[in-house]
Amino acid sequence: MSAAQQLPDRARVVIIGGGVIGTSIAYHLAHEGVTDVVLVERDRLTSGTTWHAAGLMTCFGTTSETLTSIRLYSRELFARLEAETGLATGFRPVGLVEAVGDTDRLEEYRRVAAFQRRLGLEVDEISPREMADLFPHATMDGLIAGFHVPGDGRVNPVDLTMSLARGAKNLGVRFVEGVTVGDVITRPDGALPRVTGVRTSAGDIECETVVNCTGMWARQLGERHGVVIPNQAAEHYYLITDTIEGLDPNGPVFEDPANFGYYREEGGGMMVGLFEPEAAAWQLDGIPDDFSFGTIPPDWERMAPALEAAMSRVPITLDAGVRTFFCGPESFTPDRLPAVGEAPNLQGYFVAAGLNSVGILSSGGLGRVVAQWISSGRPDVDVTGIDVARFMPHQLERSYRRDRVTEVLGKTYAAHTPGIELQTGRGTFVSPVHDEMVAAGAKLKDVSGWESADWYAGDGQTPHVTPSWGRQPWFDQWEAEHSAIREGVGLMDMSFMATFVVRGDDAGAVLERVSAGHVDGDIDRITYTQWLGPDGGIEADLTVTKRGENDFLVVASDTAHGHTLAWLRRQIGAADVTIEDVTESTGQLNVQGPRSREVLQALTDTDLANEAFPFRTARTLTIAGVEALCVRITYVGELGYELYVPRDSTAAVWRALREEGTAYGIRPVGLRALGSLRLEKAYRDYGHDIDNTDTVGMAGLGFAVDLDTDFIGRNAVVAEREHARHDKLVQVLLSDPVPLMFGAEVLLRDGVAVGDVRSASYGWTLGGAVGIASVAADRPITKAWLDEGVWEVDVAGTRVPAAVSLRPLYDPTSARVRA
Secondary structure, three states: OHHHHOOEOOEEEEEEEEOOHHHHHHHHHHHOOOOOEEEEOOOOOOOOOOOOOEEEEOOOOOOOOHHHHHHHHHHHHHHHHHHHHHHOOOOOOEEEEEEOOOHHHHHHHHHHHHHHHHHHOOEEOOOHHHHHHHHOOOOOOOOOOEEEEOEEEOOOHHHHHHHHHHHHHOOOEEEEEEOEEEEEEOOOOOOOOOEEEEEEEEEEEEEOEEEEOOHHHHHHHHHOOOOOOOOEEEEEEEEEEOOOOOOOOOEEEEHHHHHHHEEEOOOOEEEEOOOOOOOOOOOOOOOOOOOOOOOOOOOOOHHHHHHHHHOOOOOOOOHHOOOEEEEEEEEEEEOOOOEEEEEEOOOEEEEEEEOOHHHHHHHHHHHHHHHHHHOOOOOOOOOOOEEEEHEEEEHHHHHHEEEHHHHHHHOOOOOOOOOOOOOOOOOEEEEOOOHHHEEEEEEEEEEEEEEEEEEEEOOOOOOOOOOOOOOOOOHHHHHHHHHHHOOOOOEEOOOOEEEEEEEOOHHHHHHHHHHHHOOOOOOOOOEEEEEOOOOEEEEEEEEEEEEEEEEEEEEEEEHHHHHHHHHHHHOOOOOOOEEEOOOEEEEEEEEOOOHHHHHHHHHOOOOOOOOOOOOOOOEEEEEEOOEEEEEEEEEEEOOOOEEEEEHHHHHHHHHHHHHHHHHOEEEOOHHHHHHHHHHHHOOOOOOEEOOOOOOOOOOOOHHHHHOOOOOOOOHHHHHHHOOOOOEEEEEEEEOOOOOOOOOEEEEEEEOEEEEEEEEEEEEEEOOOOEEEEEOOOOOOHHHHHHHHOOEEEEEEEEEEEEEEEEEEEEEEOOOOOOO
């Protein structure tokens, strides 16, 4: 039967791409009861990247609950799939040994191990002698410890794909090979177009949902409809030695990231895989459509140092002879996280790509997540870190992709010591007060493409950072900035925040329906609110300011920029609403602290007294001769104001605030202090403390909900109030002032792990490391239940006593905010 004869006229879902990801989504859709699915592959299954993958099935190494659960599910699926389909996956749980050669990496892995143990991964720290017993081929010179995961192992990527495909076919999914998808067909539908089908080399298929699973081709296909998927192919290498006598085919996978290598038995020889520190992009202008089962000519000169280092760890590979030296393409995203979910600009267009060389070990769980998302309309795991909506158009630029993929691939095996940052692709967006921040000694960091101040060394000073898990000299600067806002006044640049003007005859009605709080009330009022899904899951956490009739300003975090904009557009339908993204044209300066009113009052004729300008007031006024929107609101827990200023005037306002504020001790303050201040007050941060699986009740945000309005998710909120969830967000404070928390530490009650820290900092006012953690129990979480327990936090293997609270430990009544 020809391809055209196999191709149906219509399907509910069309999956484009027949690698392991596409076949896994097809398999899991069928198990979700969605069998009206056709998978279209331009050549043969596995012909892109899957066929040459190294086949590692390793779970260790991430402090993401979502990614850990995806890997654990994959491992479990691979072990049982043959019994269902009759086709083996080649999965063998031979174990993983992860080597450690320095104290920074040991600290990191101890934190990772504690976190992943709580989620069910069996992992033990072992000595070099124990590593040698498990993997006797490696020299232990320079190694100080290792981590053993007995349930991890290896899988055959082609066999796995064929087994998933058989399982999908058995349930009615159709697979069509040798057919190329040329385009996705769309039609207008309110504020966002909608998918209606695909155009292929064998004819059109009408459909409701398209899934772009085209791997290293995903960017090219997405660009045809403005879907930003900035993955980029790069060279990836491994070799297989000639036969080595006595090599155990059931020996563990061994990884030595410091020497850039991973090792396992393959066909009687040893596979030596590489993640070299000096990587190389491949085919920046696009992957050829006919590249199938292809290889890349190796760059021997570039690879020689990394190859020599990797092989020196396992000396038998140096003398064994090389059977195969392989170079093939793998694709990587700018942040080394997958690109998953519904496109922010096109309804019904899903993406599952950018797997960053962990596609095989993620394929089972990722397929389940995407299939469940498509079938139910809602993901059942936290997707804030992997949502394709996080990407921005500038990340598609050729030079950006070239430089960033080289860096991220080169850092695949690097340690994740605090203070290490990516350096390529910086400065796409420049704050309107960039020069002023630099002059003040700003230690700049990348914030969604913006250069922003992390902390300040002082006027005319050059900041210095040494990556470390411990305290650093610049902590003194951080503490001083924190104290300035608690005791006096600080000035912050927040111009990177996502800022949208929403207008139109129906703007108020739409925002009222989308927001859980009452936002279409009095003019000149700001409302802190959440946008919820129908199930009550939080989709956005932001502020809405009503500036006039049907004239609103919506402000969200930088990381939620794309998702927030897409969520609002999906709710508009035929309503008369326009959205203008004014992020780049608007400067946002925050003046915060108990003396902030005095500084601002000296620069404006508007009465800022508490009675005339109370908390949550938003009013246009003139500051130092510049017209600005002044909003009395805070994210640090003090009296404070946000100023929204035309970009070209922002620097003038900054300079005026610094000059006038000298008498009040005003100090430039960076994001490091913002984090410590907001965590002392237990203010939430979407994508860090709260995500799409949380509800306002679970997150402690019920105070921001107005049940007198008819908003999306209202029924779910009411239901939760009647039947509370058995999990909750709490504030955590270490009793010992010395240990530091960075997030992902395990929280214990009476010696039993009951949660983990979602984000953390150091609370200079509270006197210890502070964070926000999720806690789960067999009953609703109450103050009494918290008070009855003995609480500890596992910090890299050491249990530290802690206090926990449902209320903020700093100024729980918010008296200072309203002063």
